[in-house]
Amino acid sequence: MARKFLLLALAAFGLLVMAPAAQAQRVDFERETHFRCYIVSQQTPAPARTVTLSDQFIAEATLSVDEPLQFCAPTSKNGLEIEEPEEHLTMYGAPQPLEPDLNVFTEDQFGPRTLMAIGARVLLVPTQKLVGELGFPERLNHHRCYEVTGPRVGTRVTLEDQFGSDRVRVERPKLFCNPVEKTFAGETFRIEERRVHLTCYEIFAPQRTEATTFGVFNQFEEDVFTVTSFELLCVPAEKQGFAPVE
Numbered sequence: 001m002a003r004k005f006l007l008l009a010l011a012a013f014g015l016l017v018m019a020p021a022a023q024a025q026r027v028d029f030e031r032e033t034h035f036r037c038y039i040v041s042q043q044t045p046a047p048a049r050t051v052t053l054s055d056q057f058i059a060e061a062t063l064s065v066d067e068p069l070q071f072c073a074p075t076s077k078n079g080l081e082i083e084e085p086e087e088h089l090t091m092y093g094a095p096q097p098l099e100p101d102l103n104v105f106t107e108d109q110f111g112p113r114t115l116m117a118i119g120a121r122v123l124l125v126p127t128q129k130l131v132g133e134l135g136f137p138e139r140l141n142h143h144r145c146y147e148v149t150g151p152r153v154g155t156r157v158t159l160e161d162q163f164g165s166d167r168v169r170v171e172r173p174k175l176f177c178n179p180v181e182k183t184f185a186g187e188t189f190r191i192e193e194r195r196v197h198l199t200c201y202e203i204f205a206p207q208r209t210e211a212t213t214f215g216v217f218n219q220f221e222e223d224v225f226t227v228t229s230f231e232l233l234c235v236p237a238e239k240q241g242f243a244p245v246e
Contacts, residue, residue, distance in 0.1 A: 027195055029109040030080055032236035033087045033140075035072035036159050037200065040090075041211065042226035043068055049220055051123070055144045055180040057098060057242070058120065065123055066093035071216070071227050072124065072234060075161035082161075086128070087137040089234075090218055091145075094123040098146065101245040104176055108199050108237040115150040115176050115199070116245060124177060124198075130215030130222075139192050143177035145200065153201060159233065163212060168205040170233060175200035177234070184219060200234040 048064040072089040074082045102117040124143040128136040153170040160166075177198040179191040207229040215224050 036075040038227035144180035145177040
């Protein structure tokens with residue numbers, strides 16, 4: 001039954017087969033926003049929220065969203081300009097099984113790769129950082145992110161954002177994120193850019209010890225976050241197709 005449901009979902013999105021890249025505009029891997037994600041070490045506890053999510057892997061599901069885990073800030077990679085400095089994301093726990101596992105065929109600035117998705121883990125929510133003149137990121141997707149396994153990158157890049165500059169080592173993919181339609185408190189938030197996905201890689205470098213505290217606002221809450229250490233680099237990605245793992 002689960003397999004039949006998945007295949008129906010695939011058909012609904014027209015992704016049962018690999019789509020030729022020439023049929024759609026390619027994702028601009030350099031101009032789309034990159035995010036460095038920092039662990040939220042302190043925030044105000046809040047009850048779980050109930051949302052309904054619909055994306056390309058799970059057609060529709062109602063589930064509980066837990067407390068914030070990470071705060072993802074726009075970052076410059078190897079000197080590239082940050083074109084949308086207001087774009088921030090907050091990562092909330094939102095686990096759900098995925099049956100069967102999926103092979104996902106993707107490409108990003110680190111090259112083409114095949115990832116295996118084994119379950120939904122988190123929801124990325126557009127967030128306004130309440131600092132200076134930064135507005136709310138109106139054109140930023142919500143993303144539903146799936147735990148993945150795949151080949152390591154093993155390269156070093158320089159990241160610079162509002163929290164500092166670091167030379168980091170990019171290693172294995174940890175999450176693959178689909179744009180998702182979210183319904184919360186009777187309001188539906190549509191997908192803004194269907195072709196733009198994110199692949200989030202583990203990154204390693206000496207960590208800073210000084211904490212940073214700031215205000216945030218999104219569709220779930222207005223709160224104050226404290227962050228210190230970073231964990232992930234989420235880069236723009238293009239999904240070329242996916243299929244059940246045999």
